Structure formats: structure tokens, C-alpha cells
Amino acid sequence: MQKKRIFRGLLVSACTAVALGLSAPTFAGDYDQYRDMFEPLPALPPIPADNSLTDEKVELGKFLFFEPRISSSGVISCATCHNPALGWGDRIPRAVGHDGQVGERNSPTVLNSGFFEAQFWDGREDDLEGQALGPIQDAVEMAMPLEEAIARLEEFPEYIDMFDAAYPDYDGDNVVNTDHVAKALASFQRTLNTPNSDLDRWLVGDEDAMTEQQKRGMALFADNGCVACHRGPALTDSNFHQIQVPGSEDKGRYLVTGEERDKYAFKTPTLRNVALTYPYMNNGETETLKEAIEIMGQEMLDTDFTEDELEDIEAFMHALTGEMPDITIPALP
Amino acid sequence: MQKKRIFRGLLVSACTAVALGLSAPTFAGDYDQYRDMFEPLPALPPIPADNSLTDEKVELGKFLFFEPRISSSGVISCATCHNPALGWGDRIPRAVGHDGQVGERNSPTVLNSGFFEAQFWDGREDDLEGQALGPIQDAVEMAMPLEEAIARLEEFPEYIDMFDAAYPDYDGDNVVNTDHVAKALASFQRTLNTPNSDLDRWLVGDEDAMTEQQKRGMALFADNGCVACHRGPALTDSNFHQIQVPGSEDKGRYLVTGEERDKYAFKTPTLRNVALTYPYMNNGETETLKEAIEIMGQEMLDTDFTEDELEDIEAFMHALTGEMPDITIPALP
Known part of the structure; x- marks a missing residue:
């Protein structure tokens, strides 16, 4: 046989x-x-030249990954659908997000996602930096305008300190910005292997x-x-x-x-x-x-x-x- | 002065x-x-005579506490509103639950709740065993009929094994039952001090x-x-x-x-x-x-x-x- x-x-x-x-x-x-x-x-997966992997970025990214207050309801975080207790996925058919809305697709695990050369089921983003901001804004996921997410983070001196530590060479006005959020989330995810x-x-x-x-x-x-x-x-x-x-x-x-x-x-x-x-x-x-x-x-x-x-x-x-x-x-x- | x-x-x-x-x-x-x-x-807080604190019950209770699939949507667990990242509360004014519904009251922390002699803001339950099943069923929280929650848990041989281990002297038909869910959740919470x-x-x-x-x-x-x-x-x-x-x-x-x-x-x-x-x-x-x-x-x-x-x-x-x-x-x- x-x-x-x-x-x-x-x-x-x-x-x-x-x-x-x-x-x-x-x-x-x-x-x-x-x-x-x-x-x-x-x-580790390949690390992009413009987003070096540092402990400070990874730590900040971890905080942001578990942070529900950058969702419109205040209770949905990245970890809701990419739940570490559930293989960093959600083990339901299609993602459930803001106000209980059900998305069109199954939540993929974020484990090893730094090795993917395309993100999302449809590859609409190339890398984790591009991917990271999508679910925050998506109306059926976290449903949070990015400027409001940034404003919420800026309320916390602890976050401002963490962004300063993660981006020590930044000399612009607002260290808490969407580019830095995306880079930190991507950095954290590159450690989830x-x-x-x-x-x-x-x-x-x-x-x-x-x-x-x-x-x-x-x-x-x-x-x-x-x-x-x-x-x-x-x-x-x-x-x-x-x-x-x-x-x-x-x-x-x-x-x-x-x-x-x-x-x-x-x-x-x-x-x-x-x-x-x-x-x-x-x-x-x-x-x-x-x-x-x-x-x-x-x-x-x-x-x-x-x-x-x-x-x-x-x-x-x-x-x-x-x-x-x-x-x-x-x-x- | x-x-x-x-x-x-x-x-x-x-x-x-x-x-x-x-x-x-x-x-x-x-x-x-x-x-x-x-x-x-x-x-540790006082342990009730009819719910001895064992490692097996605490471990099972931890699993159940983080288990979103005993909610109607499949994404809300006890840990959603009693979030370990947020002092085991949710840090929003009033709890957000099933389908984004907003409750009437602020989610209390479960830390040290084994020391309380009344549970919930209104004391409608005396102890953690009584408290535990409330939010699972509440229409604005996890919105899950208890019999369906039990049925979902019974789909997993791993859970049946954990219930067997937690209640070794039980000689009834269904070891996965609401009483055992409540006792395990209460046991886990008595360790959150x-x-x-x-x-x-x-x-x-x-x-x-x-x-x-x-x-x-x-x-x-x-x-x-x-x-x-x-x-x-x-x-x-x-x-x-x-x-x-x-x-x-x-x-x-x-x-x-x-x-x-x-x-x-x-x-x-x-x-x-x-x-x-x-x-x-x-x-x-x-x-x-x-x-x-x-x-x-x-x-x-x-x-x-x-x-x-x-x-x-x-x-x-x-x-x-x-x-x-x-x-x-x-x-x-």
C-alpha cells in the first residue's frame, strides 16, 4: 500500500x-x-533598510498591537483578530470588527508574516509597514480615523516617551505619527516567528x-x-x-x-x-x-x-x- | 501648611x-x-468550602477567561472588558460588548475581586461563582446562551480533558457544565491578586x-x-x-x-x-x-x-x- x-x-x-x-x-x-x-x-525575516529592527520599536509595536484605544469603540485591538491565544488569528470564519460587523475574509495569522512578500489575502500592500495602518481605519475592523488614533496616543506621556525612544533621530514636530506607528507595528510583527x-x-x-x-x-x-x-x-x-x-x-x-x-x-x-x-x-x-x-x-x-x-x-x-x-x-x- | x-x-x-x-x-x-x-x-482571598482552589481549576479558568468562542460573535472574552493589558479593566467609560452595544456601567477590574463580599456594582451576586456566568449571557456583553457556550466547549477534546482534570470526583454525565465553568472562572479570578x-x-x-x-x-x-x-x-x-x-x-x-x-x-x-x-x-x-x-x-x-x-x-x-x-x-x- x-x-x-x-x-x-x-x-x-x-x-x-x-x-x-x-x-x-x-x-x-x-x-x-x-x-x-x-x-x-x-x-528573523528580511529587515527593510528604512526600518531597522530595534528593541525600542519592537516594544512600542507590541504596546500598539495590544492597544484597543486606537479603535473607534475602544475595545478592538490588533490582538482581537490576531489573538495570541488563538495562533495569532481568530479561529472564526470571517473577522468580526466594529459594532459586530462581519468582514469578507478570514483573518490570517500574523505569525511569520514578515516573510511574506505581499500582505492581505489580495496583496493590496507589499509589506508590513503598508499593512499595519489598514485595519485601524477599516470601517468594519477598528473603524478609527488615523488622526484620531494619533490624537489618542498623544494623550499619554508614556507613549510620547516610547515614540521618542523608538525614533531617536527624528527631528520633525510630531514623533507620534502614522509612519512611526506603522514602522513600530511592522517591527513587532517581524519578531513573531x-x-x-x-x-x-x-x-x-x-x-x-x-x-x-x-x-x-x-x-x-x-x-x-x-x-x-x-x-x-x-x-x-x-x-x-x-x-x-x-x-x-x-x-x-x-x-x-x-x-x-x-x-x-x-x-x-x-x-x-x-x-x-x-x-x-x-x-x-x-x-x-x-x-x-x-x-x-x-x-x-x-x-x-x-x-x-x-x-x-x-x-x-x-x-x-x-x-x-x-x-x-x-x-x- | x-x-x-x-x-x-x-x-x-x-x-x-x-x-x-x-x-x-x-x-x-x-x-x-x-x-x-x-x-x-x-x-489569597477566602476559598469557599465547595470550590477548593486547585491548579487544574485555575488553569481551566484561565483558558475560559481568555476564550472568545463562548461569546455569540466569537471575538469577545472575559479578557475583552477585563483586559490584563489595562489593569484587568477596559479603561473606557462604559463596557462595549456584543455588536458594539454600550452597557450602563463601567467595567470593574477583576483584580482582588475574590476579596469582595458582593459582586457587580449592584451586588446582584454574592460571589465569583455567581458572577462568572452573568457576562457570558448578558445581551450587551457576550450575548451567548449558556447551553450554546457549553456546546462549543464540548467540541474540543482538549477542554473535555481539562474539565475532567479539574473535577476528578465528578460522576455525572456531562463534566462540561455551567457549574464547572463558573467554579473554574471563579478559581482563576481568586488568583488575580x-x-x-x-x-x-x-x-x-x-x-x-x-x-x-x-x-x-x-x-x-x-x-x-x-x-x-x-x-x-x-x-x-x-x-x-x-x-x-x-x-x-x-x-x-x-x-x-x-x-x-x-x-x-x-x-x-x-x-x-x-x-x-x-x-x-x-x-x-x-x-x-x-x-x-x-x-x-x-x-x-x-x-x-x-x-x-x-x-x-x-x-x-x-x-x-x-x-x-x-x-x-x-x-x-
Whole structure:
């Protein structure tokens, strides 16, 4: 049974295997060839030249991330939908924000988001600095005009001191400004990484870090071509692919670019910590990991995975859960 | 100036001083007599006989406290209004809950609430077990029928295991039940205490734990009779007193008892950590500590504190900030 499955997998994804210069495994347990198809998660993502990562910015960013008073109601913070207790997501289908309004899309986890080269499901921002100010202003999220958010922060001498410490070379008039808020939030988020998953430890040589089932799942994941899009350190190509998951009419990236090829296209989501970030897909209508794998097989690969294959891939998905960042709750002013 | 103020304070509150068996201080710096008027905060509040405090119940209670999925929207938890980042309160005038609805009253901190002998502003519950289930069901708070909250928790094998561990002697059918939810939440809250404030350390003999100004404030607080209601380990008598603060038409405890004497009566709030739990009063309309002290002087004591007196009492209020409980964010299932 096992041999047959791996053999079938190799046939189905022959193109991928050839493209990646793979040779067939010499025996069923030989997974070494897959090591080159994955990347261990670095300790930190790339840091932009104009936003150096400093302790002071990270600390300020943490305060702002947990700060509900920069929302219109005063009770919604970044941490409401990107809840550290819930894998830095919210584990409900679609985000619930200001006045209980329900958004159009599932809240993505912010874990490892510094590794993404596009932000939001539709990539409407390139980087975390661009992303950070969106939810504060969005009418169905925090619903707060930026100038009011800034004014609220300026009421606190503690915040002014923290902004001064984070931007010591700033010589303008108002150190509490939207650019500095965005840079601090981005800096904090760049520290929210989850290294040392079972996969990462296997990649650097710990043979026992993954179970045999997880290794089979890894082989299936690679051989079937999942890795074509879910690749790189965060297991996303940060690119956009057309997909219409059950229940979704969302036109996705088309709403940003207006280009026909982007209709129903969404950014490949990270698979790191995917076992923690249910429910799945842009509309959050897929409840379990196994269903998500099944749908992706059908929609993207035109493949009906067998029950055993689904279970193996699901086991591999659990190998992508890393060490959660050790964040203490800040004492806000 | 200082002598005059203390002298005046003693005159004003002569009845209180006599009632408490105090003699006049022999010199301005002699605060020893005030030691008996305050109580250091014990490490734990009284534990009820039918809800022993165990690690398993406290851990379960912590999970439930941070669990937004027992709210109707899926995003509001106990920690939304009793936010550990905000002194375990919310620092807005009145609680914002389900669908952005605004409640009638200011969210009280849950810190040291195990020491209260009445719960809620109107004392409609006696203990934390009674209190715990209220906000889950309240239509303007978490808006979740209890049976649905229980059903959601039962979806998680992890929660069933935690309830089993917390109630090992339970031999009924459904270990995930409202009684067990209430007892776990109450148990967790009984661990949220803030010992070792400046006052506490002074009370046990550290003369330098409070500044001279704080000691003057303490004397004013005692001599003017504030301590008549703000007494005991949590600086509340857990009793009800008529007060109409600016902007409030709230009939308070009358809505619970229907008794005339309870009209506009509210429970004496704790003063522990009062510097962290702004804004103040049942309607949260009082923004600063100094205003709150001024209003209390006028409303409850018929006293107009001088500016110096207000500042001294305010300084003393800061001596009531204790060590915050060291809570890590739980990783919810």
C-alpha cells in the first residue's frame, strides 16, 4: 500500500519532480531528496533598510498591537483578530470588527508574516509597514480615523516617551505619527516567528523530528506539486492564484488590480502553524485541515487524494507547527 | 501648611477618629497609629468550602477567561472588558460588548475581586461563582446562551480533558457544565491578586515604602473618614451606599432589591490599583483620579479638599498599586 501510494505520487507529479531535478527515492524510507525542497525558518525575516529592527520599536509595536484605544469603540485591538491565544488569528470564519460587523475574509495569522512578500489575502500592500495602518481605519475592523488614533496616543506621556525612544533621530514636530506607528507595528510583527517546527528540525538533520507518517505526507506534498506554491521559509510564494473555494464569490485580487487574470485570485497563505489557524480559505468556510487538503487537491491539482493520503498530508501539516513567540502581555498606560 | 492641614483633617473627622479609638498624632510625621486602620493584602482571598482552589481549576479558568468562542460573535472574552493589558479593566467609560452595544456601567477590574463580599456594582451576586456566568449571557456583553457556550466547549477534546482534570470526583454525565465553568472562572479570578503595594510594604514595617506625601495622603484618607467604607484588605466594605455622581441617573442596587434605601446605591469599589483602573465611578464619566477624589469628598463626606489635599490623597492612591499577577497568554485549543 505504501509503495503504491508513493509510486502513484511520483507519476502524478513527474513534471514537478523533473523540474526540481529530483531522482526517484531509492527506497520507501529515503526522504533525503526532499530536504532541498524546503527551507528552515530563519530567526528573523528580511529587515527593510528604512526600518531597522530595534528593541525600542519592537516594544512600542507590541504596546500598539495590544492597544484597543486606537479603535473607534475602544475595545478592538490588533490582538482581537490576531489573538495570541488563538495562533495569532481568530479561529472564526470571517473577522468580526466594529459594532459586530462581519468582514469578507478570514483573518490570517500574523505569525511569520514578515516573510511574506505581499500582505492581505489580495496583496493590496507589499509589506508590513503598508499593512499595519489598514485595519485601524477599516470601517468594519477598528473603524478609527488615523488622526484620531494619533490624537489618542498623544494623550499619554508614556507613549510620547516610547515614540521618542523608538525614533531617536527624528527631528520633525510630531514623533507620534502614522509612519512611526506603522514602522513600530511592522517591527513587532517581524519578531513573531515560529522556528523549530518538526519539519525545521528534520531539515537540519534530526531524523526523528518527524514521524514516518509525516515524512510520507511530506513526500505526497512535494510529489503532488503543493510545494510549487507553498514554498520558501514561510511555505508561501507570496503570489496569487485563481481559486474558488466552496461558498466564495469573492473576486479577490481582481478588486485590487482590475485585471481579468486576477479574478478570484488570492495570495497563497502560509502553511506554517496551519494546524492552529483553522478555519481555512479566504472565506473561512472550511473547518478542518483534512477538508482543506482535500479541497486544495481538487481545486488546484485536479487530484482526489485517498483517505490515507489525506491523513498523511494532514500529519505533515502538524509538523509545520513551530515554537510560539514568547510574548508577555504589556501593561498599557 | 502641613500642620494646619493635618489639624483640620483631625477636626473634620473627629467622630471617625474617636470611633476608631485613635489618639492625635504626637508629631506630624507620626503615622504609626494608621497602621491598624489598613490591612495588608493576603496572598489569597477566602476559598469557599465547595470550590477548593486547585491548579487544574485555575488553569481551566484561565483558558475560559481568555476564550472568545463562548461569546455569540466569537471575538469577545472575559479578557475583552477585563483586559490584563489595562489593569484587568477596559479603561473606557462604559463596557462595549456584543455588536458594539454600550452597557450602563463601567467595567470593574477583576483584580482582588475574590476579596469582595458582593459582586457587580449592584451586588446582584454574592460571589465569583455567581458572577462568572452573568457576562457570558448578558445581551450587551457576550450575548451567548449558556447551553450554546457549553456546546462549543464540548467540541474540543482538549477542554473535555481539562474539565475532567479539574473535577476528578465528578460522576455525572456531562463534566462540561455551567457549574464547572463558573467554579473554574471563579478559581482563576481568586488568583488575580496584587500584593506588595507601597501601602502593604509600609504596613509590614518598611518605613520607606511610602513617600512623605503618600503618608500625608493616607492620614487625610483616614482622618476624613474615607476608610469607613474603603476598608479591609481590598479597601472596600462590599456594602452599598447612595451616591449620584455627575451624569448618572442609574438607580443602582434599587434595581436588584426594589427597596427605597437602595435607590442610587452602589457597591463601594475597591481602591486597590485605582491608579490603573480609570475612568471612575459607576458610569465611568470621571476621567482622573484627582477628580474622583474631589467628587467623593463632596458627595460622600461633604468636604471640599484643598488642592494640596487632593494631591496628597492622589499620591496615596498610587501607593495602592500592587504587583500584577504574572499571567501568560494561554494557547487555546
